[in-house]
Amino acid sequence: MKPGKQLSKARSAYRSATDHIATGLAILATILVVAPLVTIFFYLIYKGASSLNLAFFTQIPKPEGEEGGGMANSIIGSGVLLGIASVLGIPIGIGGGIYLAEFGRGTRLANAIRFTADVLNGVPSIVMGIAAYSLVVVPMHHFSAFAGGVALGIMMIPTVTRTTEEMLLMVPHSIREAALGLGVPNWRSVLEITLKTASPGVITGCMLAFARVAGETAPLIFTALGNQFWSVNLNREIAALPLQIYIYALSPYDDQHRLAWAGALVLIALIVLAVSLVRYVASRGILKGAS
Amino acid sequence: MLTCALSIFAIVALIAMELAMQSQLSWHKSGLPFFYKFNIDPDTKLPLFWDPVNGSFYALPFLYGTLVTSLIALVIAVPLAIGLAIFLTEMCPRVLRGPLSFFTELLAAIPSVVYGLWAVFVLVPLLREHVNPAFMAIFNNPTMVKLFGWTHLVGDDGLFGGVNLGLGLMAAGVILSIMILPIIASLTREVMSAVPNSQREAALALGATRWEMIRIAVLRNARIGIVGSIILGLGRALGETMAVAMVIGNSAEIHRSLLSTGHSMASVIANEFSEATSDMHRSALIEIGLALFLVTILVNACARLLVWAVTRGAPAQVH
Numbered sequence: 001m002k003p004g005k006q007l008s009k010a011r012s013a014y015r016s017a018t019d020h021i022a023t024g025l026a027i028l029a030t031i032l033v034v035a036p037l038v039t040i041f042f043y044l045i046y047k048g049a050s051s052l053n054l055a056f057f058t059q060i061p062k063p064e065g066e067e068g069g070g071m072a073n074s075i076i077g078s079g080v081l082l083g084i085a086s087v088l089g090i091p092i093g094i095g096g097g098i099y100l101a102e103f104g105r106g107t108r109l110a111n112a113i114r115f116t117a118d119v120l121n122g123v124p125s126i127v128m129g130i131a132a133y134s135l136v137v138v139p140m141h142h143f144s145a146f147a148g149g150v151a152l153g154i155m156m157i158p159t160v161t162r163t164t165e166e167m168l169l170m171v172p173h174s175i176r177e178a179a180l181g182l183g184v185p186n187w188r189s190v191l192e193i194t195l196k197t198a199s200p201g202v203i204t205g206c207m208l209a210f211a212r213v214a215g216e217t218a219p220l221i222f223t224a225l226g227n228q229f230w231s232v233n234l235n236r237e238i239a240a241l242p243l244q245i246y247i248y249a250l251s252p253y254d255d256q257h258r259l260a261w262a263g264a265l266v267l268i269a270l271i272v273l274a275v276s277l278v279r280y281v282a283s284r285g286i287l288k289g290a291s
Numbered sequence: 292m293l294t295c296a297l298s299i300f301a302i303v304a305l306i307a308m309e310l311a312m313q314s315q316l317s318w319h320k321s322g323l324p325f326f327y328k329f330n331i332d333p334d335t336k337l338p339l340f341w342d343p344v345n346g347s348f349y350a351l352p353f354l355y356g357t358l359v360t361s362l363i364a365l366v367i368a369v370p371l372a373i374g375l376a377i378f379l380t381e382m383c384p385r386v387l388r389g390p391l392s393f394f395t396e397l398l399a400a401i402p403s404v405v406y407g408l409w410a411v412f413v414l415v416p417l418l419r420e421h422v423n424p425a426f427m428a429i430f431n432n433p434t435m436v437k438l439f440g441w442t443h444l445v446g447d448d449g450l451f452g453g454v455n456l457g458l459g460l461m462a463a464g465v466i467l468s469i470m471i472l473p474i475i476a477s478l479t480r481e482v483m484s485a486v487p488n489s490q491r492e493a494a495l496a497l498g499a500t501r502w503e504m505i506r507i508a509v510l511r512n513a514r515i516g517i518v519g520s521i522i523l524g525l526g527r528a529l530g531e532t533m534a535v536a537m538v539i540g541n542s543a544e545i546h547r548s549l550l551s552t553g554h555s556m557a558s559v560i561a562n563e564f565s566e567a568t569s570d571m572h573r574s575a576l577i578e579i580g581l582a583l584f585l586v587t588i589l590v591n592a593c594a595r596l597l598v599w600a601v602t603r604g605a606p607a608q609v610h
Contacts, residue, residue, distance in 0.1 A: 215402020
């Protein structure tokens with residue numbers, strides 16, 4: 001055998017060896033990532049499911065150290081906070097998304113807004129909390145459910161804007177052209193044709209934003225503050241599920257730990273529901289989603 | 292509609308303005324040295340950074356805590372995330388691809404406080420009982436100390452010296468890495484799938500093996516976007532609050548050891564803000580918040596520009 005051929009044989013053995021090693025490393029990385037994450041996920045579900053009972057949904061917290069009790073007031077509180085946040089965040093977010101996708105498409109202003117929305121998405125939630133604190137709590141001189149709702153609402157705006165835009169972009173041009181060709185004014189075509197066609201996507205996008213802020217704790221610590229008792233007064237401190245999980249996780253009582261796990265399960269269920277709905281709508285295609 | 296869209300600018304401006312106004316008190320007292328100076332305790336001769344009782348506030352330990360935990364998170368998460376992304380885009384059987392990417396999306400959306408809960412009850416005991424003792428055995432054994440003692444990274448005052456509480460910078464870094472992994476992996480995957488198939492085919496047609504194809508055609512074309520997604524993960528790690536606040540141990544000190552307790556910029560705000568009694572204390576915390584805001588804006592802007600540079604032209608994807 002010629003030396004050149006031998007060299008090329010060694011070279012090709014080397015190349016195929018690196019190929020195998022790289023493949024192996026990639027698979028190893030995948031296993032190293034997926035295995036612990038699956039474990040964490042199912043551990044959370046297992047712990048939550050074994051702690052959940054009816055009292056969790058119907059009773060308010062017992063005094064420290066006593067057995068039993070639930071998180072009913074936190075669930076209602078979270079509902080109130082998310083209601084305020086949705087009223088504030090969803091209309092503005094959808095409006096912004098419509099502008100980006102329909103009226104401002106391709107303009108420099110729209111690009112700048114899209115960029116700012118993405119950047120705003122990455123701003124830590126605790127900073128949003130401080131902003132809501134100085135905007136609402138300082139002028140009002142006390143903590144309130146309203147302040148917490150404002151903090152969460154501000155956080156929803158960029159997410160809703162971006163998902164609405166993405167959903168509207170999936171609507172085919174022919175539909176817009178058909179509407180315009182029939183002499184429908186542009187604003188009407190946008191609201192009644194394009195937005196309606198994309199509505200399943202837009203709604204699930206809002207749900208995703210809703211589920212995300214439902215788990216936010218940091219902006220609530222010094223706006224909604226938390227509450228051990230029943231309260232739906234917008235002007236007073238209010239309990240919230242993630243806030244209560246945070247407090248119970250650091251408490252010394254086993255029974256409160258149990259409630260924390262159960263609360264975590266509720267939040268995870270919300271997330272799973274929202275993420276799978278979004279994926280379902282997106283994979284089905286926007287057109288089939290319109291009735 | 293335009294008003295709605297413009298409100299996003301307004302929000303950013305409003306946040307910046309409010310934070311700047313509320314932090315003026317602290318800014319006027321300390322100025323820029325707020326971020327690097329400290330006092331010396333006259334009794335113990337130890338540096339004193341954060342002293343609400345006497346009303347003197349310097350933020351150095353929080354910068355340190357944030358930097359160290361984010362670095363630990365990146366060191367653990369980046370290689371794994373890139374490996375996962377390569378597997379998902381280039382090697383994965385079609386059957387697995389859907390569930391795996393669904394799962395990463397799910398994990399990216401799980402609330403911070405839930406990760407914190409898990410970390411308090413599972414991760415911290417795990418680190419305390421198994422992982423940290425292993426590292427301590429490696430870093431603190433006499434041969435290592437003899438060989439590398441001059442670096443001050445091994446031994447009792449080294450990276451793994453001191454008391455092993457489980458809580459601390461190490462725990463915070465590990466939980467952060469778990470939280471930013473899905474983000475980096477899914478963005479890297481997106482950037483890598485934006486590389487046109489013709490590039491891959493060209494490399495394969497020249498006789499490249501699969502790894503060579505990935506290296507020449509995919510990684511080289513997507514490298515800017517991958518850096519962007521890493522920076523985006525960094526941005527998330529810098530601002531992550533609840534999970535860190537629950538496991539970092541909450542002490543405003545600086546130690547070399549990764550096992551020591553600390554505080555990050557976000558965690559100190561979460562811990563002390565609602566209990567801050569003096570205006571000065573609150574103002575100092577808001578100044579930390581302002582710094583965090585500016586840094587994350589900067590980091591995120593860089594990252595977005597880099598990711599856009601690669602995915603521009605690729606079809607829009609739903610996250």
